[in-house]
């Protein structure tokens with residue numbers, strides 16, 4: 179049985195070309211990029227190349243607007259904390275109810291420990307941001323807005339360019355969590371009002387533990403990690419040269435293939451969706467039908483927990499994700515589906531299938547072959563889900 183991986187919004191397979199680009203920086207050019215000898219210079223030059231590759235992918239005006247970090251979570255934390263430090267008269271944060279925990283957990287902590295006021299803008303049934311609530315929250319007390327470009331669970335795309343323009347009008351900084359959008363959406367940051375943007379290598383066929391924060395040249399900024407002068411003082415610590423080289427290569431490949439891959443994964447995704455809706459009654463797709471990543475579908479099945487389906491699919495070698503996070507055996511409903519009020523229809527959430535450049539037609543065939551039976555069995559209550567009964 180060949181494994182089928184449909185959980186690319188959680189992490190992706192590292193492209194072999196990326197691995198090959200990284201290897202010399204483990205084995206030969208391992209010098210410290212700050213060192214004055216040849217090995218250091220080679221590492222430093224490779225980091226410069228990676229910065230240019232990210233500049234090209236994001237449409238940043240200057241390559242030095244890219245600072246490398248340890249990943250999406252660090253970038254998001256850095257952006258929000260920096261924004262809060264800029265002006266003592268501004269003590270509020272505007273974010274959405276459906277952000278990644280990288281933003282939500284930090285905001286909750288700041289609310290509790292520093293008395294920061296956090297506006298969590300709600301979404302409608304389709305996961306679309308409430309623009310009236312956003313407009314109302316935007317005042318001169320807001321230090322920073324942090325909103326995702328695309329949602330990791332449903333693929334819903336927010337109009338971040340417009341949201342950034344609105345934030346600018348009240349003098350607030352705007353940070354976009356673009357971890358799910360970079361490599362999937364065309365970007366031209368130089369023509370937007372976005373001040374900061376977070377991205378992560380492992381969501382675009384690069385290695386884990388490396389990412390970047392875009393910081394517009396004139397945007398005020400305070401470092402989170404302090405120490406040496408690396409990354410122009412914006413992120414101290416000896417650079418993760420192999421990781422940064424891998425991220426750069428992954429960015430180059432993503433840019434080259436974006437249009438073609440978007441079309442290809444969209445047709446796989448749409449065929450899966452259509453097939454599920456046709457074959458299984460009481461099934462619906464969540465998220466914005468008009469503005470959605472082409473690789474993502476989040477499907478809810480009436481009367482069954484997404485987790486149960488995910489569990490059985492996993493036994494058949496298919497990796498996907500359920501909308502709920504499993505914490506020490508008890509399941510917690512996804513905050514995204516809760517914010518969308520999906521709870522009224524299904525108690526425990528949905529199944530997310532997310533595609534990448536490594537998925538093929540056969541993957542869709544296999545899922546469509548298996549799921550109707552799994553759903554029917556679960557709905558009958560005929561298949562108590564336990565590890566012992568694989569077939």
Ligand SMILES: *Cc1c(COP(=O)(O)O)cnc(C)c1O
Pocket residue numbers: 187188248249250251252254278280326328329330355356357358378379380381387388389
């Ligand atoms: C994965 C993800 C992150 C976190 O990135 P890491 O590199 O895993 O820390 C942040 N935001 C979104 C939307 C994500 O999907």
